[in-house]
Amino acid sequence: MRVTLVYPPYGSGRRARYFPFGLAYVASSLVKGGHEVSVVDMEGSNLSMDSAVAAVAAGRPDVIGLGGMVTRFRFAKELGRRLREAVPDAFLMAGNSGATTLPETYLRSCSLDAVVLGEGERTALELVDAVESGAEWRGIPGVAFLSDAGSLAFSPQREPVENLDLLPRPAWDLFPIESYIHSYDHRGRLTRHMEVVASRGCPYECVYCYRIYGRRVRRRSPESIVSEIEELVARYRIRYTGFPDDLFTSDRSFVLEVCRLIRERLPGLKWSCLGRVNTVDAAMLSEMKRSGCYWISYGIESGSPAMLEAMNRKVTPEQCLEALKLTRKAGIHAEGSFMIGMYGETRETIEETIAFCARADITAPMLFVTPYPGTRIFERARAEGRIPDLESFLSEMNSAGALLVNLTDMTDEELKALRRHAQARIGLNYLMRRPLTRIPVLILKHLLLEGPVGLLRDLAAVLKSGGGRSTSGT
Ligand code: B12
Ligand code: SF4
Helix, strand or coil, X not given: CEEEEEECCXXXXXXXXXXXHHHHHHHHHHHHCCCEEEEEECCCCCCCHHHHHHHHHHCCCCEEEEXXXXXXXXXXXXXXXXXXXXXXXXXXXXXXXXXXXXXXXXXXXXXXXXXECCCCHHHHHHHHHHHHHCCCCCCCCCEEEECCCCCEEECCCCCCCCCHHHCCCCCHHHCCHHHCCEEECCCCCEEEECCCCCEECCCCCCCCCCCCCCCCCEECCHHHHHHHHHHHHHHHCCCEEEECCCCHHHCHHHHHHHHHHHHHHCCCCEEEEEECHHHCCHHHHHHHHHCCEEEEEEEEECCCHHHHHHCCCCCCHHHHHHHHHHHHHCCCEEEEEEEECCCCCCHHHXXXXXXXXXXXXXXXXXXXXXXXXXXXXXXXXHHCCCCCCHHHHHHHHHCCCCCCCCCCCCCHHHHHHHHHHHHHHHHHHHHXXXXXXXXXXXXXXXXXXXXXHXXXXXXXXXXXXXXXXXXXXX
């Protein structure tokens, strides 16, 4: 079958940053299954809606698959509707976290035949096979659809892939790969940078987080991970990699084995990962450093014990401080992600976060807490009537940094003013600790990553909102 997978953009004109691994994994499974797969990547190829629709239609696909997380809903919706008209006979499906958590909304708004729920490789392949043979597809595990009566229906649940090593590697070659190979590492140094997904799943239950892969952590073998990096090095001359996994650092022996293999087989490679503060220790960090790790981003989120409790983080500010200290001691650059505006947030809890950042000697953009679909705070906010119009809420989600739903008892103006205040204080405390090195480095790094236009644009945005770029941590 001819299958076209489409990656909707995050916002028009934004530069491609992160490779769409989900879509690329689905693509490679379909290729392995014998299908003819093409990709129309609106973000990587910087395509307008008109050109994307024309490109899909020109390929006369039998099946079309839409990807992209919930922040791309606005574009997925327009795409789905336009593709339904342009290629009326094609089977139209979508996957990823947005479609999985809000299947009915996606099915109706994007004019879909089916939503692939959760892990997509096997479900998508079985669906395409069934469409090809004309077999009944509604019983294939892991699918949501609208019944003949028009109501939401689900097939049986799909079991997770037990052995991730058996999945074919992401189909990098179907994407405009150079758009995703970053020229700079996390510290602004010249390199070639591409990430690798090493595991799936997370056992924690932070209330603002949606875990598409469930609670059980499944890891690829260190051998499979390192040979994928070797392939990236050979094919694309990668010199820097990273692991965007939910919990890369959670299993000591796994991390140590990955480090050992990297050290033996990829000397000179540099890498980064996301970390959880209660899963690292001095010896492990030192091994990570020896094998080339030089940047870890921790999900810290708040410096207030009460807020960490409200988020169900299961860590304390002291544990966060300790992890940052140990990471730096090992010679690895440590960063953190923070958010503001959780249920119960007050001026006092924000002051605690400002004080925490000063103690930790850390700075980071503070994003407003957003109740993403599939999370506990989304359910609560919906039940409280704080999201009266779901579609317009989803459509506004493509601006990380905006206050979409205020979960606190403060007014929007108070909360925004406090965020500006916190951002300014945190940034200033950090810069003034070592002004002669930090101020020029900050400007240079931003210039390298974003270019002169980006620097001016972001400077204007920071001045306007006190905001920053989004990061992701666990
Ligand atoms: C890396 C990452 C990022 C990267 C970029 C990812 C990207 N390519 O756009 C960065 C750091 C930029 C990022 C930013 C954000 N992220 Co993020 N991110 C992740 C992370 C850690 C991994 C994503 C990934 O690559 N997974 C690996 C691949 C293989 O899995 P996958 O994408 O889910 O794909 C599988 C299925 O979804 C499905 N599938 C996917 N696409 C398709 C398409 C078809 C046709 C089919 C059939 C199936 C299918 O099959 C795939 C294979 O099994 C996830 C957490 C996670 N573990 O998934 C969060 C996650 C996706 N992010 C999330 C959020 C909220 C954000 C932000 C909004 C945070 C913020 N406030 O700024 C921003 C939005 C940025 C944007 N541009 O849209 C949420 C989404 C929640 C939700 N309900 O939708 C997640 C789930 C984190 C969380 N635990 O809450 N993120
Ligand atoms: S924020 Fe991180 S630790 Fe918490 S549930 Fe999500 S992935 Fe797990």
